[in-house]
Amino acid sequence: MNSKTFFCLSLLISLQCFSQVQYSSWVNSYLQVSSYSGNTNPDAYTLMLSGNGPFNMPYWRISARLKQPATSADGKYMIPAGKISFQPVSSTGQGYPGPIPTLSQIGMPLNVFLQENQEVFLVPQSNAPLYNQPVSPKGYYSLQLKYSMNVAGGSYLGSYPSWTRFIVPVQFTAYDQYNNVIGKADHQFQIQIGTLSGIPAETPELSLKLSAKAVNGSLEFKSMDDYRNGVSVTYPNALIVNSNTLYQIKIRALQGQFSSPAGNSIPLETVGLNLIPVSGNQANVSPVLLSPSPQRIATGSSTGGAEVYYDIRYSTKAGDERLINARSEEYSTTLQYEIIPQ
Numbered sequence: 001m002n003s004k005t006f007f008c009l010s011l012l013i014s015l016q017c018f019s020q021v022q023y024s025s026w027v028n029s030y031l032q033v034s035s036y037s038g039n040t041n042p043d044a045y046t047l048m049l050s051g052n053g054p055f056n057m058p059y060w061r062i063s064a065r066l067k068q069p070a071t072s073a074d075g076k077y078m079i080p081a082g083k084i085s086f087q088p089v090s091s092t093g094q095g096y097p098g099p100i101p102t103l104s105q106i107g108m109p110l111n112v113f114l115q116e117n118q119e120v121f122l123v124p125q126s127n128a129p130l131y132n133q134p135v136s137p138k139g140y141y142s143l144q145l146k147y148s149m150n151v152a153g154g155s156y157l158g159s160y161p162s163w164t165r166f167i168v169p170v171q172f173t174a175y176d177q178y179n180n181v182i183g184k185a186d187h188q189f190q191i192q193i194g195t196l197s198g199i200p201a202e203t204p205e206l207s208l209k210l211s212a213k214a215v216n217g218s219l220e221f222k223s224m225d226d227y228r229n230g231v232s233v234t235y236p237n238a239l240i241v242n243s244n245t246l247y248q249i250k251i252r253a254l255q256g257q258f259s260s261p262a263g264n265s266i267p268l269e270t271v272g273l274n275l276i277p278v279s280g281n282q283a284n285v286s287p288v289l290l291s292p293s294p295q296r297i298a299t300g301s302s303t304g305g306a307e308v309y310y311d312i313r314y315s316t317k318a319g320d321e322r323l324i325n326a327r328s329e330e331y332s333t334t335l336q337y338e339i340i341p342q
Contacts, residue, residue, distance in 0.1 A: 079168075
């Protein structure tokens with residue numbers, strides 16, 4: 001199983017708004033798993049962002065948070081959060097002058113795994129704005145995004161008695177570009193493990209998590225010395241890995257640059273990233289400059305069922321004129337970390 005996690009990195013070199021956009025959502029909550037291959041609900045979650053009149057809202061976001069572990073109705077069993085994931089299916093709706101942005105134009109990840117006690121982003125930072133410029137003053141706009149939900153296959157499914165039913169409580173939240181909440185909704189999904197067919201294959205099991213303190217980070221320039229000398233920030237024990245096979249970790253930015261709410265930008269490569277293995281972690285690491293292309297930043301061996309840790313360090317170079325000449329604003333991008341077998 002591939003695992004991805006997301007991190008929002010800001011350069012602080014901010015604003016209030018009133019949103020004309022409303023959030024609503026609905027679910028097809030039931031999924032039965034009758035095979036060791038797992039199963040997918042193709043119509044699990046649909047959200048709608050809608051409004052009347054003219055508006056232009058860039059960099060909106062949609063998150064999902066597992067409120068409690070996915071626990072059986074009798075309280076005896078749990079499905080690991082990393083076995084449950086969401087995938088974008090379609091975008092539909094109407095607006096003026098149109099058309100509604102496609103999934104690729106929005107720039108959302110193709111597979112988002114739930115994590116315990118942590119918000120994950122179905123839309124980390126949209127590349128396409130919510131945009132409506134109707135002829136009539138109250139012209140209607142709507143954007144519907146449909147998601148499927150997948151329960152990963154594997155031998156772990158055999159540890160649950162047949163017809164065990166699990167409750168998966170998920171809170172979804174829509175944010176505008178200033179991190180104001182547009183709306184939120186709590187939904188409960190039901191997963192029922194039936195009589196399993198097939199043979200459980202021995203598959204690679206990999207997990208990748210970010211500590212809560214490292215989910216949102218910033219590099220802040222407070223004085224001329226910061227511009228002259230560069231700045232850095234280190235998040236201790238920030239990246240947590242568990243793997244039963246040889247693995248590699250990759251990173252990429254989901255946007256092509258750091259962007260500000262006012263529409264200004266800074267190149268991604270002004271910021272460097274370095275993973276630092278914590279004591280006992282024998283991985284090999286490679287420093288990189290941020291890029292929209294996937295880059296390998298670490299390789300490691302099986303962790304033997306234990307978790308290993310990395311510090312994450314972000315930094316800028318001394319005297320970078322691209323930062324010195326940038327307007328004083330908050331610039332942000334979203335980073336995607338991914339772990340896959342070597």
